[in-house]
Amino acid sequence: MNLFEYVADRWGSLSLQGLLHASAVVQCTIIAAVIGVLVGIAVYRSPLGSALATALASAILTVPSFALIGLLIPILGLGVEPSVTALVLYGLLPIVRNTIVGLGGVDPSITDAAKGIGMSRLGVLSRVELRLAWPAILAGMRVATQLMMGILAIAAYAKGPGLGSEIFSGLVRAGSANSLNQALAGTLGVVILALLLDGIYALIGRYTTSRGIRG
Amino acid sequence: MAENVTTTPLDNADGDAVSGVEIQLNEVTKRYSGQREPAVDSFTMTVPAGNIVVFVGPSGCGKTTTMRMINRLIEPTSGKITIGGEDALSLDPDQLRRRVGYAIQQAGLFPHFTVTQNIAVVPGLLGWDKKKISDRVEEMMDLVGLDPSVFRDRFPRQLSGGQQQRVGVARALAADPPVLLMDEPFGAVDPITRGNLQDELLRLQEELHKTIVFVTHDFDEAVKLGDRIAVLGNQSKILQYDTPDAILANPADDTVAGFVGAGASLKQLTLLRVHEVEMTQAVTAKTSESVEEMRKRIDARGGRPFGLVLDERGRPLRWVHKRDLASGRRLSEAGRPVGDLVSKQSTLQDALEAMLTEGGGVAVTGGRGEYAGVLEMETVMNKIRELREEHGDGADE
């Protein structure tokens, strides 16, 4: 059986795993974005807080994903929880960092004017600062998503959802029938999904960024 | 100027234009944490309703700090501020700021909002209904000379610096606040645009009568715009607070004099228009008349042997001396062409410049370019002397 025949034969389960993979990554990106943006908002005004948050998020990223997932298993058990936790943790750095950079890069004269004409603190943040920082935040989310695509494949080690299980079992059965096809199909699936999501990001960016600040 | 700006006359039918209210600052002090000296030290001033008061002074003297305490972008350390009799420090700061227009250098427009959205912010915050807001936005754009059909949907980056400043002013005025604070609003545009924006502000003010506090470090701008000028020294100390001509004619001390600069008398001339001083009448003749006719008139007058030849529509054409009027010549060729003219609306400074090119008196024209009289050098000199004496008396007490 060549790769195409294998994919056609297993389309049902492959597409289901693909869907699970994508949906897990998207959900984790959203969770990471909510947490990351909140952290960014909390610290961006203080240089010390910003440095601390960025350093912490970077530290997480330096832990090899295989090790992190391994460490999470004894605490959270197998399955969805350790995978989601690992993905969210890895996704934090690009989002926190870009939120801080984005909010910090807003021209102070603009926020001064916003405040000066009577916008409340929350209004300035939601209608001006976050809107202006949005392209940077979205770019952070995009990087986070890409990171998570690959890491989720490894999370199969902790029995996480997605295409990782195909790759793993393919590799474990190396040498036996279709083992290469299985690993390849899983890997290709991840790559294709990553490209697809990237395209979606480009679209989201287009439709959610004001024409006034689009480059 | 490459600006695509239309000037629409303001529709003044709008009856809800509120005129300004008085602002009082009483012993207002600001001490930034970690600084020994206060940035503003016990500042007391009354800004009369409907006036433009300009704060002018060297960089770092506390102009911005003083102004920003009025809308509480900076909280005073101590002191009392009232706006229209209301205690500003007891109001909710956000509510207060919605009722005080605020315009700053480089406009501070929201880059992700269109011109319309930028102008609509404060009315929106005040909860106006949609229809009223969109009417108001159009009205504001007309007011500041931006054609709504052209500029409505532009983003700030698609505007020139001068146009951005106009939008900034429109945004500040959108909710019709009685008070307007302007911090070097025209500081970042080229001198020509700057002059235009100043003219427009004066035109707006003639119609709106807001109370405007305007910060600049350009004394000429202060003279042009201010009903009153406050010359500030360090820690916002008021060195002199008076009308522009009083300050020009009689600076309170050497520091103010230094700030006023060497050309004080000349600057004062920018405050006076030709029609405000006396003109003399020259001997005139039309080109169709004869040289003899003109010579006779000059003799009859018995003054200086000069005359002015006018064209058929009464516009000044040539200066002639009696000796140019030899028989047989035509008036349209006698003497020398008029070099420079001024209108009744010109400032005395322009007139003085014209005199320097003309080498003496300058011909003055009316609205359609017709001859109206001659302005003599002595008249201008006398006027300067008069102003000096007038203000000198008051300030020596």
Ligand SMILES: Nc1ncnc2c1ncn2[C@@H]1O[C@H](COP(=O)(O)OP(=O)(O)OP(=O)(O)O)[C@@H](O)[C@H]1O
């Ligand atoms: N946020 C701040 N914290 C501490 N000191 C400040 C702050 N803002 C201004 N100052 C100080 O207060 C003084 C007055 O500043 P301010 O901005 O009011 O001056 P200014 O007259 O507006 O000057 P410029 O013409 O340069 O705008 C300066 O010495 C400045 O260093």
Ligand SMILES: [Mg+2]
């Ligand atoms: Mg300033």
